[in-house]
Amino acid sequence: MGEEEKELHKKILATDAMKQLMATYYMEAKAAEGDDKKPVCWITSGAPVEFLVAMDIIPVYPENHGALCGAARMAVDLAEIAEGAGFSRDLCSYARLDIGSAMSRGGPIGGLPRPDFLLCCNNICGTVVKWYEELAVYFNVPMFLIDTPFVHESSRRYAIDYVAAQFRELIEFLEEFTAGSYDAERFREVALLSKEGIGLWSDILRLSENRPSPITCFDAFIHMAPIVTLRGTARVIDYYRALKAEIEQRVEKGISAVPEERYRLLWDNIPIWYELRNLGHLFAEQGACLVADTYTTAWAVEIEVDDPVNSMARAYSSIYLNISIDLMFKKVKALIERYSVDGVVMHSNRSCKPYSLGQYDIARMILSETGKPVLVIEADMTDSRVFSSSQVHDRILAFIETLHS
Amino acid sequence: MKTGVPGKMCDTLSTLFDMRQDPYSGARSLHAAGRSILGYSCSYVPEELIYAAGVVPVRILGDNKQRVAWGGHLQNYCCSLSRSTLDMALNKEFDFVDGFVFGHTCDTMQRLSDILRINAGFEFHADLVAPSRLNGEAAFGYMLEELGEFRSKLEARYGPISDERIVESMAVYHENRKLVRKLYELKKRSPGKITSTDLIWAATAGYLMDRAGHTRLLRALLDELESLSVTPEPGDEKIPLFGIGSVMDQWEFLDMMETAGGTFINDDFCNGGRYAEDFVPGPDEPMAALARSLMGRASCPCKHGGDRSTALIDKVKYSGAAGVVFFLLKYCDPHSFEYPHLKYLLGELGVPSILVEIEHGAVSMESMRTRIEALLETIKGLKQAR
Ligand code: SF4
Ligand code: SF4
Numbered sequence: 001m002g003e004e005e006k007e008l009h010k011k012i013l014a015t016d017a018m019k020q021l022m023a024t025y026y027m028e029a030k031a032a033e034g035d036d037k038k039p040v041c042w043i044t045s046g047a048p049v050e051f052l053v054a055m056d057i058i059p060v061y062p063e064n065h066g067a068l069c070g071a072a073r074m075a076v077d078l079a080e081i082a083e084g085a086g087f088s089r090d091l092c093s094y095a096r097l098d099i100g101s102a103m104s105r106g107g108p109i110g111g112l113p114r115p116d117f118l119l120c121c122n123n124i125c126g127t128v129v130k131w132y133e134e135l136a137v138y139f140n141v142p143m144f145l146i147d148t149p150f151v152h153e154s155s156r157r158y159a160i161d162y163v164a165a166q167f168r169e170l171i172e173f174l175e176e177f178t179a180g181s182y183d184a185e186r187f188r189e190v191a192l193l194s195k196e197g198i199g200l201w202s203d204i205l206r207l208s209e210n211r212p213s214p215i216t217c218f219d220a221f222i223h224m225a226p227i228v229t230l231r232g233t234a235r236v237i238d239y240y241r242a243l244k245a246e247i248e249q250r251v252e253k254g255i256s257a258v259p260e261e262r263y264r265l266l267w268d269n270i271p272i273w274y275e276l277r278n279l280g281h282l283f284a285e286q287g288a289c290l291v292a293d294t295y296t297t298a299w300a301v302e303i304e305v306d307d308p309v310n311s312m313a314r315a316y317s318s319i320y321l322n323i324s325i326d327l328m329f330k331k332v333k334a335l336i337e338r339y340s341v342d343g344v345v346m347h348s349n350r351s352c353k354p355y356s357l358g359q360y361d362i363a364r365m366i367l368s369e370t371g372k373p374v375l376v377i378e379a380d381m382t383d384s385r386v387f388s389s390s391q392v393h394d395r396i397l398a399f400i401e402t403l404h405s
Numbered sequence: 406m407k408t409g410v411p412g413k414m415c416d417t418l419s420t421l422f423d424m425r426q427d428p429y430s431g432a433r434s435l436h437a438a439g440r441s442i443l444g445y446s447c448s449y450v451p452e453e454l455i456y457a458a459g460v461v462p463v464r465i466l467g468d469n470k471q472r473v474a475w476g477g478h479l480q481n482y483c484c485s486l487s488r489s490t491l492d493m494a495l496n497k498e499f500d501f502v503d504g505f506v507f508g509h510t511c512d513t514m515q516r517l518s519d520i521l522r523i524n525a526g527f528e529f530h531a532d533l534v535a536p537s538r539l540n541g542e543a544a545f546g547y548m549l550e551e552l553g554e555f556r557s558k559l560e561a562r563y564g565p566i567s568d569e570r571i572v573e574s575m576a577v578y579h580e581n582r583k584l585v586r587k588l589y590e591l592k593k594r595s596p597g598k599i600t601s602t603d604l605i606w607a608a609t610a611g612y613l614m615d616r617a618g619h620t621r622l623l624r625a626l627l628d629e630l631e632s633l634s635v636t637p638e639p640g641d642e643k644i645p646l647f648g649i650g651s652v653m654d655q656w657e658f659l660d661m662m663e664t665a666g667g668t669f670i671n672d673d674f675c676n677g678g679r680y681a682e683d684f685v686p687g688p689d690e691p692m693a694a695l696a697r698s699l700m701g702r703a704s705c706p707c708k709h710g711g712d713r714s715t716a717l718i719d720k721v722k723y724s725g726a727a728g729v730v731f732f733l734l735k736y737c738d739p740h741s742f743e744y745p746h747l748k749y750l751l752g753e754l755g756v757p758s759i760l761v762e763i764e765h766g767a768v769s770m771e772s773m774r775t776r777i778e779a780l781l782e783t784i785k786g787l788k789q790a791r
Contacts, residue, residue: 086745090482090736122537126512129537129709130742137714137746145538145709149547150515152532156554162536162547169543325519350482353738357516360478361523378480 012219014243021239022225026109032058033113039178040113042135044128045228046298047121047146048167048316050194050308053232054187055174059119060112061229062131066094069101070273070382072108079383081106093351093383095131102138117141117177119170123148123322125354144173148317152324155317163313191308194232198303200240201227201296207247208291209339212256213264214247217293218280219257221271224296262287263403266335268294268362269347269355270381275389282393286400292339294320294332325358329365336370342403344374345396351380375399418629421622424613425606425656429501431614432463436501440615441563444499446490446518448675448705449508449535451695454556456616457574458563463502464612464676465490466654467765478520484734485765486652487517494525503562504529506555509537510707511739531558539700540710548696556692571691575698577616582683584623585611589681591627593670593724596643597635601669602659605677609654612676644784647726648672649717649747650733651740655763658732661770665777671724673717674732679703706739714743718750727784729758730777734765757783 032038041052045063052059069075075093081100083089089096098112105111120132120143129145136143146166149159171182201224207214223243230236249255265283267290272279283290298320304311320331336344344366346359363374377395379387424431436442441460445452455462467485472492479488493499504527507518522530533555536544560566585608592604599607607626611619646667653659653674662668672678684701686694704711721729729751733740744760751758759780761773 086748088741088744091738091741095742126510126515126537126707127738127742130706130739133709134742134746147537147544147709149534149536149551150509150532152518152534156550158547158550159534162543165543165546166538166541169541325516325523348480350480353483353512354516356480357483357513358520360480361520 012215012223012243012246014239014246015222017239017242018223018226021230021235025229029058029060030109030113039116041117041119042112042115042132043119044121044124044132046124046316046319046321047119048170048312050187050190050232050303050312051167051170051174052119053194054190055178055180055182057174057178058113059229060115062098062112063094064225064229065101065107065109065112066097066382067225067271067273068109069097069107071276073274073384074107075274075382076385078104078106090350092125092127092131093380095127097382099131099134099138102135115139115141118143119146120144121146121148121316123316123319125321125352127353142173142177144170146170146316148322150322150324151318151327155314160310160313160317163317164310167309167313188305188308190232191303191312192305193234193237195303195305197227197231197233197236197240200237200244204240204244204247205292205297206338207244207251210251211264211340212254212258212261213289213291213339214250214255214257216257216280216283217267217290217296218271218276220293220296221276256289258284258287258289260287261289263343263400264289264291264339264341266290266292266294266332266339266341266344267347268332268344268359269349270295270352272347272349272379272387273382274384275379275387275392278389278393279396282396283400286397288400288403290345291341292335294328294335297335321354325361328358329362329369332362332366333370336366336372341372343372343399345399346374346376347381348376348378349381350378350386351383373399373402418622418626421607421610421626422603424610428466428468428613429463429498431610432461433501435461435615442502443504443506443529444502445506445508446514447508447510447707448680448702449510449699449708450506450533451508451552451555451699452616453574453578453695453698454552454559454566454571455506456577457566457570458559460503460559460563461615462506462612465493465499465505466609466612466652466676468493468654469765469768471766478524479517482736483513483517484651484736485763485767486734486737487513489765491517491521491525494521497525503527504531506531506533509534510705511737513736513738529562531555535699535708537708538710539704539708544710545696545700548700549692552692552696568691571695575691575695577620579683579685581611581616581620581623582681584620584627585681586683587627588623588630589671589678591630595635596645596668596670597637597641598630598633600659600663601648601672602656602663605653605659605669605672605674606656608678608680609676643668644728644781645670645724645726646780647721647724647729648674648677649729649731649740650674651737652676652734653732655732655768657770658761658763658768658773661774662730662777665774665781667728667730667777667781669730670726671720673703673720675705678720679705706743714747714750717747718754721751721756722754726756727788728780729756730780731758731760733760733762735762755787757787 078100079096467489682703686697
């Protein structure tokens with residue numbers, strides 16, 4: 001295989017379509033700013049967007065925007081604006097850079113469209129509650145919080161009831177806010193689309209079970225944007241159908257995501273957005289394929305169309321960041337087995353406490369219960385000021401060397 | 406002028422103030438005397454329910470020892486309260502407790518609960534996942550159920566808890582908070598009678614001993630202070646300040662501030678002024694009353710639904726403080742997030758403020774002194790300009 005051909009095989013052709021999809025999404029969202037008919041809602045990544053889609057509200061994800069700014073290496077400048085306004089450098093960098101972007105309209109897309117209201121769900125962290133409270137003050141708009149009680153042992157029935165009750169309150173809130181009415185049939189349709197989109201996304205991720213793996217988690221990080229931002233719409237389904245077909249073809253042809261797959265690894269935590277490309281190359285050069293991760297699978301929630309409100313209450317309450325360390329370990333172990341990985345790379349992400357605190361213990365559990373080695377690297381998902389590239393690269397190389405034995 | 410608890414301090418009161426040298430000494434002696442003790446994390450753990458089970462709830466505070474054992478389990482970017490708590494547990498310094506109870510507050514505490522349980526836990530470990538929303542009947546209903554779960558868990562270990570016991574226990578705690586409030590009122594009336602170190606310690610000590618016993622000590626303290634006549638000499642008055650933060654357990658810092666000429670006239674520390682702000686609900690079933698009381702109290706920044714910033718700014722206004730000290734633990738997200746807006750609101754009011762960030766075990770008194778002095782100078786300057 002010539003060099004050029006190799007490159008070609010590595011590049012996923014659907015990437016352009018994805019970029020187009022996201023560009024259109026952001027363009028439409030920005031065009032809706034100030035348009036009374038199309039309210040804009042800023043929403044957290046783990047929140048039940050289906051309700052918004054069913055009521056023709058445009059959801060905008062500050063976290064996805066954060067990733068975008070991080071990948072464009074514009075995060076630090078934006079974060080510094082918020083820091084100048086008194087926000088501590090120790091706070092989540094998505095929050096800092098998004099606040100900085102709101103204050104300056106800076107960043108790769110010139111800032112997000114102004115929200116008409118905010119929808120926050122604390123199933124990913126408590127940080128978003130504080131972050132959104134500050135946004136509510138800054139923009140002087142209402143904020144709706146969906147509180148999903150943390151699961152230490154198992155989801156309690158009354159906790160699910162509590163979440164479902166808040167969903168119903170949310171419906172009332174949305175009806176009042178939009179002066180429109182909620183249509184249960186339309187909601188079911190959206191839930192169905194959401195379920196289908198999530199299903200396709202899970203299928204795509206599962207294709208990495210193949211040896212060699214047709215994609216790496218770096219690909220998944222890039223292609224997850226639509227399932228996060230456009231979940232519940234038909235265009236997501238078209239897009240993921242095409243992506244799935246392409247990846248399936250790669251599997252058939254035996255195309256490997258990395259030139260020679262010698263090691264299969266699992267990634268834990270949010271990507272290091274500004275370093276994605278470099279890390280991708282580093283691992284690929286060593287024949288190490290990050291075949292799966294704990295992050296992109298977080299959107300693989302299950303929805304039952306017969307009972308969308310209750311099943312969604314359950315699904316949204318038990319996502320990866322809302323469960324105890326023991327339960328997280330169970331999920332990690334299942335991924336290790338399913339994807340036949342040889343080792344785990346954990347990004348200790350100083351921005352994200354719910355994701356990172358506990359990693360050292362999970363690492364020990366992995367080692368003792370599966371025998372797989374774990375590497376922990378210290379970084380931040382978008383704040384490159386705390387990242388030491390040479391140190392991290394050296395540690396990765398040393399780790400891969402130990403896999404030889 | 407004399408400050409602190411002057412004059413004829415009786416033995417019981419010296420016990421109270423001596424305990425500051427060794428905060429868990431009281432709990433250890435209770436344990437030695439056969440009492441059961443449960444350690445617990447933040448506000449939102451229902452002390453009343455634990456107490457009703459015949460158990461003494463003891464709140465875990467940080468300490469200033471240089472500690473390292475936490476490093477194998479926690480990253481350095483979490484607050485030093487969580488780090489020192491874990492470290493003490495790993496060092497088996499909590500040998501006087503039967504177990505721990507965590508109430509749901511911030512992301513760090515939530516993970517700490519698991520980490521502590523896995524590595525240094527006891528047979529009894531409970532997570533009471535209080536709602537993050539304090540408003541709405543759905544949240545209340547959930548809180549009630551969660552309290553019921555916790556009650557069963559306590560009962561499984563300590564035997565049945567009768568409703569009467571819960572009512573009695575709540576009465577003990579309401580009474581206690583009322584006395585802490587009285588102490589704060591006295592501080593406002595006659596700031597020279599008690600230093601902020603002693604005031605906040607007197608409130609905190611309740612976390613570390615039998616609550617009814619603490620109430621008796623508070624009564625004695627109040628009597629003693631009421632009978633005292635202290636007239637500060639001209640120029641000797643301290644500048645009234647207001648403290649905002651999570652746990653205030655830096656006694657040396659408070660002493661330093663007093664020496665520099667400032668005193669906390671009131672505060673929002675969860676072991677001080679915030680705790681004193683009780684919520685006594687109307688007549689209700691005991692468990693419902695408990696739930697309402699927990700949800701109705703002055704809110705912690707980890708909770709959503711009350712208008713915390715307005716309430717807090719009002720409290721500063723009413724206190725008559727001339728300046729505010731944000732005393733925050735580094736890496737504490739909930740408090741750090743609200744800082745810029747609170748600072749802005751204080752600015753609108755014309756109240757100057759400073760931010761002091763600390764880590765247990767690495768406190769630099771010198772740099773804090775400089776900051777406090779700068780604040781006091783600013784306040785004096787403002788006064789002259791008026
Ligand atoms: S703290 Fe973590 S989960 Fe929360 S917004 Fe930041 S990155 Fe996301
Ligand atoms: S000080 Fe802050 S971060 Fe630490 S436990 Fe308290 S609320 Fe959480």
